[in-house]
Amino acid sequence: AQSVSQHNHHVILSEAASLELGCNYSYGGTVNLFWYVQYPGQHLQLLLKYFSGDPLVKGIKGFEAEFIKSKFSFNLRKPSVQWSDTAEYFCAKGMDSNYQLIWGAGTKLIIKP
Amino acid sequence: NAGVTQTPKFRVLKTGQSMTLLCAQDMNHEYMYWYRQDPGMGLRLIHYSVGEGTTAKGEVPDGYNVSRLKKQNFLLGLESAAPSQTSVYFCASSRGRANTGELFFGEGSRLTVL
Numbered sequence: 001a002q003s004v005s006q007h008n009h010h011v012i013l014s015e016a017a018s019l020e021l022g023c024n025y026s027y028g029g030t031v032n033l034f035w036y037v038q039y040p041g042q043h044l045q046l047l048l049k050y051f052s053g054d055p056l057v058k059g060i061k062g063f064e065a066e067f068i069k070s071k072f073s074f075n076l077r078k079p080s081v082q083w084s085d086t087a088e089y090f091c092a093k094g095m096d097s098n099y100q101l102i103w104g105a106g107t108k109l110i111i112k113p
Numbered sequence: 114n115a116g117v118t119q120t121p122k123f124r125v126l127k128t129g130q131s132m133t134l135l136c137a138q139d140m141n142h143e144y145m146y147w148y149r150q151d152p153g154m155g156l157r158l159i160h161y162s163v164g165e166g167t168t169a170k171g172e173v174p175d176g177y178n179v180s181r182l183k184k185q186n187f188l189l190g191l192e193s194a195a196p197s198q199t200s201v202y203f204c205a206s207s208r209g210r211a212n213t214g215e216l217f218f219g220e221g222s223r224l225t226v227l
Contacts, residue, residue, distance in 0.1 A: 006155075009153065032213060042220075043116070043117070046216070049215070090155060092156075094211070099212045100211050101158075101216075103156040104155050105155040
């Protein structure tokens, strides 16, 4: 069965620190990858997505992610975090079998002001 | 523009009681989904719908039923609630398939079964 792994369940950083959240996916099928974010009290929303082409994908709010095929990874990065980046971040992979998504467990990010 | 709206937002049930969660979207999306979110497990798909009048089972469908009588509404029912169904439930909708597009989510409904 396909799977998506987010190894860090909780991350605490200070403002201005650089961020990298890990996401690894299992081999198989089309590689459609997503990062979603849920800010406190808000809806889950799409940060960025990768289907093909340039492996460095830019999303909203200064986030980017790099697709590394050889490592089955799609890590989320931001050079300098802000307090407002405190949120839960979810990685997801599209499945060919039923056109749905399989989700990672999520990473809760806390930014200390 | 309301987007995706879920009601109720909070509910406490006793084991064996039944209830229905309502999801409404105003974006004319074909696809709608019900997920549950449990600590350390991410989102798991319960049921989904690819259009009015159609539904399909997701990853964890047991104990739940759904209906999509109108395009804009997707109902999730629990016929006989169990403590294992304590969770946060999210509804989502999309214009196209989930694996190639963007999902729009509701705010979530927190259900506790005692």
